Amino acid sequence: MEFAKKPRQSQQERSALTRNKLLNSTLQIIDAEGWHRASMQRICEHAGVSRGAQTHHFPTRESLLIASVREIVKRYQSDLTEGPIRLQNLEAFFDFLWDATFNDNLLICWVEAMVAARTDASLKRVVADTDASSMTAMRALGAEASQPNGPVRIRGTSQVEDLVELTVCLLRGLVLQQGVHHDLSEKRRLFELWTRIVAEVA
Amino acid sequence: MEFAKKPRQSQQERSALTRNKLLNSTLQIIDAEGWHRASMQRICEHAGVSRGAQTHHFPTRESLLIASVREIVKRYQSDLTEGPIRLQNLEAFFDFLWDATFNDNLLICWVEAMVAARTDASLKRVVADTDASSMTAMRALGAEASQPNGPVRIRGTSQVEDLVELTVCLLRGLVLQQGVHHDLSEKRRLFELWTRIVAEVA
């Protein structure tokens, strides 16, 4: 019969909790219903958070969506870096990228964000920045994977890095198509063809 | 001082005119402001067509957008078929695809449509169908370009055709990125690398 009289949750905990609930719901709704249908009301309803609480943390819709964009790349980056730290070769790295692309809904959300950002100046800045840094990280990872022994890199642009960037763009194109044609194995087949071709030249 | 008393325009002409005005404005607005901001009011205003006239030709927003989707592929197809009928090799064909991709705004509109269709069942059907037929046509064109002498094709899927599909997906990924990063020459460089690699194996 003893209840703690001291606060059950600190302000920090409360804040972080609802903030995360909102971000999670935002990503889920973007994935399930598309960017433009991710309205505040729908997000709040889905998250079980009141409109007022949402206003407190994200005063405008733009602020919430920008935070979501940042959340996407943050998670994607941690997928990449927490993953297999040592990749033997480029093919293994490409396989890894494939998994990171199609195993969760992050990249779909990212594509939605890129399309939305195209016609939204303030969003475009954020997406462009985060995308550039993310792309740089992937290029570096790919270069490292293709040449595991060389720890020091001199040039900012090698052919391997370009191949990584091409592969990322290709994967995004495949994601785009996956949204309409749901045959994933067909895309897998195509991607393996590409992987084989690249392995030959790299 | 003589004015024709007979009708200046036939019904057919009037219909076709406003219909085209609406479709053109729709595509322009999708390109400039994005799919979800292409509202009936904005489109009518831009086209100089009254809300009532629009209602007469396209009773619902969905019907107008679906007609626009069909218009996109129709124009894209005519770009492809009216273009250089005889392409010498695959590289020339890829260059041709590059031009068709970045010379007008059709592919941006198409990417917007694909993203919108992902979360819109009825739109998805249309986009999936038109995309499939369009893709088939491009695969065939590519196969023809790579082997100009063989008029008869037996298999439905050759490696060359797969390479064409990969290239189309890549170009879409590049379009996606072009919406956010506006450096086209960088993408051109990457695409030429791609072309060199792919043409080697074909």
Next chain:
DNA sequence: TAATTTACAAACAGTCTGGTCTGTTTTTTT
């Protein structure tokens, strides 16, 4: 020319959205 159909015009109703505003509860500070 008269009747009918097609094309166009504009107002209206109902819904949804984002931002604001006022008030309440919970935690922290004094």
Next chain:
DNA sequence: AAAAAAACAGACCAGACTGTTTGTAAATTA
């Protein structure tokens, strides 16, 4: 314990959107 601040709750409003409806002008048909 009292005061202050942070987190939360929900009503409200002005604007935008789609679809409908009623009415008018132009073209076609009888």
